Amino acid sequence: MNYVCSDCGKEFDGLDSDFIRCLYCDSKVLFKKTPPILKTFSTD
Numbered sequence: 806m807n808y809v810c811s812d813c814g815k816e817f818d819g820l821d822s823d824f825i826r827c828l829y830c831d832s833k834v835l836f837k838k839t840p841p842i843l844k845t846f847s848t849d
């Protein structure tokens with residue numbers, strides 16, 4: 806799972822799911838980075 810720091814915007818892999826902190830600025834406000842979901846539409 807990739808995380809994005811809300812403070813410095815760096816991305817990193819979450820190493821410990823119980824306590825995630827930014828590796829660069831120690832911010833605890835992180836967002837999970839989810840891959841964009843591609844929706845498929847049927848045009849039948």
Ligand SMILES: [Zn+2]
Pocket residue numbers: 810811812813814815827828829830831832
């Ligand atoms: Zn940070």
